[in-house]
Amino acid sequence: MSIEIQNLHKRFGAFVALDHIDLSIPPGQLVALLGPSGCGKTTLLRIIAGLETADHGQVLFDGEDATRRHVRERGVGFVFQHYALFQHMTVFENIAFGLRVRPRAVRPPETAIRAKVNALLDLVQMGWLANRYPSQLSGGQRQRIALARALAVEPQVLLLDEPFGALDTKVRKELRRWLRRLHDELHITSVFVTHDQEEALEVADRIVVMNHGRIEQIGSPQEVYDAPATPFVYQFLGNINLFHSRVHAGWARVGGLRVQVPEYGDTEHAPAMAYVRPHDIDLLREPEDGDTTLTATISRVSQLGSLVRLELIQSPDGEIAEVEMTRERYAADPLQIGDLVFVKPRQVRVFLQDHSKVTPVPQWSGDGDGI
Amino acid sequence: MTPRFRHPSVLPGFGLTLGFTIGYLSLIVLIPLTMAFLRALDLSWDQFWQAVTAPRVLASYRLTFGAAFLAAAFNTVFGLIVAWVLVRYRFPGQRLVDALVDLPFALPTAVAGITLATLYSGNGWIGQYLKPLGIKVAFTPLGVIVALVFISLPFVVRTVQPVLEDLEAEVEEAAASLGASRWQIFRRVIFPAVRPALLTGFTLAFARAIGEYGSVIFIAGNLPMVSEITPLLIVGKLEQYDYGGAAALSVVMLIISFILLLLINLLQRWSRTQSGGEVAS
Numbered sequence: 001m002s003i004e005i006q007n008l009h010k011r012f013g014a015f016v017a018l019d020h021i022d023l024s025i026p027p028g029q030l031v032a033l034l035g036p037s038g039c040g041k042t043t044l045l046r047i048i049a050g051l052e053t054a055d056h057g058q059v060l061f062d063g064e065d066a067t068r069r070h071v072r073e074r075g076v077g078f079v080f081q082h083y084a085l086f087q088h089m090t091v092f093e094n095i096a097f098g099l100r101v102r103p104r105a106v107r108p109p110e111t112a113i114r115a116k117v118n119a120l121l122d123l124v125q126m127g128w129l130a131n132r133y134p135s136q137l138s139g140g141q142r143q144r145i146a147l148a149r150a151l152a153v154e155p156q157v158l159l160l161d162e163p164f165g166a167l168d169t170k171v172r173k174e175l176r177r178w179l180r181r182l183h184d185e186l187h188i189t190s191v192f193v194t195h196d197q198e199e200a201l202e203v204a205d206r207i208v209v210m211n212h213g214r215i216e217q218i219g220s221p222q223e224v225y226d227a228p229a230t231p232f233v234y235q236f237l238g239n240i241n242l243f244h245s246r247v248h249a250g251w252a253r254v255g256g257l258r259v260q261v262p263e264y265g266d267t268e269h270a271p272a273m274a275y276v277r278p279h280d281i282d283l284l285r286e287p288e289d290g291d292t293t294l295t296a297t298i299s300r301v302s303q304l305g306s307l308v309r310l311e312l313i314q315s316p317d318g319e320i321a322e323v324e325m326t327r328e329r330y331a332a333d334p335l336q337i338g339d340l341v342f343v344k345p346r347q348v349r350v351f352l353q354d355h356s357k358v359t360p361v362p363q364w365s366g367d368g369d370g371i
Numbered sequence: 372m373t374p375r376f377r378h379p380s381v382l383p384g385f386g387l388t389l390g391f392t393i394g395y396l397s398l399i400v401l402i403p404l405t406m407a408f409l410r411a412l413d414l415s416w417d418q419f420w421q422a423v424t425a426p427r428v429l430a431s432y433r434l435t436f437g438a439a440f441l442a443a444a445f446n447t448v449f450g451l452i453v454a455w456v457l458v459r460y461r462f463p464g465q466r467l468v469d470a471l472v473d474l475p476f477a478l479p480t481a482v483a484g485i486t487l488a489t490l491y492s493g494n495g496w497i498g499q500y501l502k503p504l505g506i507k508v509a510f511t512p513l514g515v516i517v518a519l520v521f522i523s524l525p526f527v528v529r530t531v532q533p534v535l536e537d538l539e540a541e542v543e544e545a546a547a548s549l550g551a552s553r554w555q556i557f558r559r560v561i562f563p564a565v566r567p568a569l570l571t572g573f574t575l576a577f578a579r580a581i582g583e584y585g586s587v588i589f590i591a592g593n594l595p596m597v598s599e600i601t602p603l604l605i606v607g608k609l610e611q612y613d614y615g616g617a618a619a620l621s622v623v624m625l626i627i628s629f630i631l632l633l634l635i636n637l638l639q640r641w642s643r644t645q646s647g648g649e650v651a652s
Contacts, residue, residue, distance in 0.1 A: 051544050071547045078548040084541035088563040098549035101559065146545075153549055 001062050001156040001189050002027045003048060008057030010043055010213075017043040018054070019213040025206075027062075028187045030180070032194055032204035036236070040213040041193045042161055048191065049159050050074045061156065074157075077150030077188075081162040083142040085134040091145050092130040095120055098153035120148040123182070140171040147179075151186075160192035164199065176203045197237045201225060209233050231351045234275045241281075241321045243274040243294075245350060252350040255314065258291040259348045271353045276345045278309070278324040283335065284342040293342035296321065298335050303327075310335065312343065404625060410618030422619040431601040434512055436627065438600075439580035442519035443527075447573045450527025451565070457528070458535040472528050475521055480585030487518055488590040510592025515600065518590045519580040526579060527572030534568040535561075566642055574635045581628050 003025040010018040017040045025031050033041040046052035048059055050071035058067045066074060086094050093100075095117045099108055108116065121127040124144040134142055143163060150158060163179070164172040180203050183190055194200050200207045201221040209216045209224055209232070217229040228234040243254045250265040251258055254274045264270070287293055299320070300311035308330040310323045321343065335341060411419060422428070457469055475483065491498045491508035498509060508514045538561065546556045584602040591598040601624055608617040 049548060051548070071544070072550050072552070074548075076548060078545065080541050080545060082539070082541065084539060084545040086542065086546075086560055097546070097551070097559070101546075101549065101551040101555045149545075149549065 002060075003157060003189060003191070004058075004060035004063065005044075005048070006058040006060065008044070008047060008059070009055050010040075010047065010052070011055060016213050018047070021057070021213075021215060023208060023215065023218070025189060025191065027189050029205045030183045030190045030192070030203065032192055032200035032207045033210060034194055034197060034200040034207050034236070035210035035216075036195060039210045041195075041210050044210070045159050045161055045191060045193050048157070049076050049078050051078070075153070075155050076157045076159055077147075077153065077155035079143070079146050079150050079158070079160040079163050081165045083134070083139075083146045083166075085142055085146055085149070087134055090131050090133055091126065091137070092117055092121070094134065094145055095149045095152050097149060116152060120152055123151070124148045138171075139167045140175055143167065143175065144178075147182075151188075155188065158188045158190040160190065162193050162195070164196075165194070172199070179203060201237070209236060211236075228275075228349070231273065231275065234349060234351075239278050239322065239324075241276045241278060243276065243319070243321075244317075245272045245274040246270065247272045247350060247352060252348075254348075255294045255317070256291060257294050257343075257345070259345075259350065261350045264350070264352065267352065272350050273353055274345075275349045275351065276321075276347065278322040280345055280347040281321075281323045282344040282346060283310070283323060283325075284344055285333070287342050288344065293344045296341055296343050298337050298339045298341060301335070301337060312341065314343070407618050407621045407625065410614055411622045413615040414619055418615070419619050422616045423623045427595050427599070428601070428604060428620065430596045431599050431604050432623075432627070434515060434598065435581060435601040435624070436631075438512060438515045438519055439577055439583075442516050442523055442580045443573050443577035445516070445520050446523050446527045446576050447569055450524060450572060450576075451531055451569060453524075454528045454531040454535055458532060472525050475523075476525050480522060480583065481589065483521055484518055484586035484589030487521060487586065488514070491517065491590065509590055510594070510598065512591075512598050514590040514592070515587050515598060518586040519583055522583055522586055523576035523580045526575040527569065530572035530575065531565055531568045534565050538564050567639060570635065570639045570642060574632060574639075577635070578628065578632060581624070 003023075005021055005023040008018050008021040010016075019040075021040075021044060023044075033044060035041045043052060047054050050066075050069060054067070058065055060066060061074070086097065089097070096113050099113045099116065102108075118127065118130075121130055124147060126141060126144055126148070129137065129141065129145075134145065137145065143166075147160075147163075160179075164175050167175065176199055179192075192203070204221060206218065207221055207224050208218050211232050217224050217233045219227075219229075224233055225237050228237065234240055245252045245254045247253075247261060247264045247267045247270045249268060250260065250262055252261045252264070252272055252274060253259075259274065264272075284293065287295075294314055296312035296314045298310055299313045302309045302311075306327055307324050308327055310325075312321045312323060313319075314321060323343070414422065453472065457465065457472075488495075488509050490496050491501070491514060493499070493502050493507070493509070495509070498507075501508060506513075508517055542560060543556050546560045551559065582602070584600070584606070587600050588603055591600065591603075593599050593603055601620060605617045605620045605624075608614075608620065
């Protein structure tokens with residue numbers, strides 16, 4: 001089923017949670033709503049589910065207006081961050097719930113319910129836990145049961161609100177791969193909310209990046225990572241280095257470095273910000289001809305598993321930059337603290353400051369770093 | 372102490388705390404109750420039997436336990452609603468309402484009895500409207516129930532409230548998204564979760580109502596065979612220096628109460644084990 005969102009607006013008091021959102025989700029896709037807390041992604045998901053009502057705007061399912069349809073009748077499966085399992089029911093009864101509450105006329109017979117629940121238990125690989133209670137399960141197991149419970153009613157749309165947010169890193173990674181495989185099997189139109197960019201990049205067909213109740217960019221994981229539409233998307237997906245810059249007549253100057261920016265051909269003497277990913281930087285021992293490098297000194301070297309991260313202090317202004325390279329690259333030329341290097345970005349993206357309103361974004365740390 | 376009872380634990384002091392518990396309960400509960408039993412032994416078996424099975428006494432048992440049961444049952448239903456409203460909704464004056472619930476705890480029961488008797492008497496504020504309908508509350512068994520409802524209200528509300536607070540709204544949302552109606556959500560999701568607390572509240576309210584004296588005697592009218600509660604008969608016997616008779620009635624009340632509370636506890640245990648695996652309606 002396709003989902004169409006038209007001009008959706010929602011405020012809580014003075015806080016605008018969703019600011020005239022338009023979004024269309026084709027059938028069978030797995031879409032991630034990605035953004036920092038408070039960006040409106042969960043509100044959007046809850047409005048699609050019918051758990052929240054919009055101030056105005058429409059939600060269409062397969063072209064049909066579902067805005068005023070009750071959550072009961074929407075045919076959506078909803079998975080909550082904290083599982084929301086029925087504590088007093090066994091795993092089996094939790095999954096059977098959606099079938100048991102159907103009106104008598106459309107309720108499947110007991111044998112059919114048993115068969116369906118057992119099939120779902122097999123699907124989520126939890127058959128041996130059928131008679132346990134939710135309190136006896138681990139977080140990952142609970143979330144799988146919650147998913148099986150949502151799938152029992154054969155929803156047209158599957159909505160997941162930070163489904164792996166409450167799990168530890170290892171289980172989270174395992175479960176999101178499993179969700180991806182499950183989606184490839186079932187092809188239910190699915191939307192999941194996350195603030196973890198790595199999760200979105202790994203699992204989703206398409207990513208909707210949100211900030212302050214607006215959509216910043218919609219695209220495939222590769223598009224949003226490689227060609228961020230706005231400074232926000234650049235900062236939110238992966239680590240970045242920010243350099244102060246000035247743009248004039250199609251050229252941006254960052255310290256001793258000059259970058260061609262044809263899109264700003266008509267701009268004159270405008271302050272700008274240059275964005276460079278830490279892994280898009282080469283470090284040279286010798287300067288190159290023609291304004292392609294910045295000078296800096298190494299101030300820290302840290303080994304992060306397969307990567308080596310170097311911290312640089314730029315001269316002359318003392319700003320700090322980060323560079324990441326593979327262990328092998330580093331081993332070929334092990335730079336030491338205090339070494340003078342010439343910084344050559346392979347890819348630079350320049351955004352004018354007035355147009356972009358750069359705001360500092362909290363770094364989503366942990367395993368979200370360094371893609 | 373046999374090793375059978377002694378499980379190794381990181382919390383030390385099992386022996387000490389158990390000793391304290393038993394000593395404390397003996398001092399506060401067991402010794403006074405034993406006194407009542409000893410007093411009752413002053414009577415011969417025939418005297419005892421006569422004292423506890425007199426028609427007037429039998430009628431008082433019916434009223435005491437029957438009214439206490441009805442009041443507790445009434446409060447179980449309406450206490451749940453009060454708790455629900457206090458937990459689930461935000462409205463002006465909520466704190467005030469919340470505080471009001473505890474008032475029956477604090478109010479001297481005699482004050483409650485006199486107030487209720489005045490309100491519900493034939494020319495009282497409420498009684499005057501009930502009178503044309505043929506309903507008499509004050510000085511009837513109905514009045515006893517009203518008084519018991521009043522004094523036992525907080526028990527159900529206060530036991531159910533925290534459980535309702537712990538029940539996440541998300542669980543109800545999950546049920547709704549799975550297609551459950553409001554009634555199904557209540558019956559299958561909310562009620563099973565609050566059932567143990569509800570039973571506890573009922574038990575406390577019931578126990579409290581059985582022992583109530585102060586408020587009831589003012590509103591009941593205390594007509595022999597009609598609206599006379601057992602505690603009143605006990606006090607009456609004490610006033611006539613019939614200590615043995617008073618003790619005999621106390622012993623009977625104690626035994627009945629103990630059996631009833633035991634039954635409710637068993638029911639509660641059963642209800643906990645029954646918390647899963649319901650079949651379709």
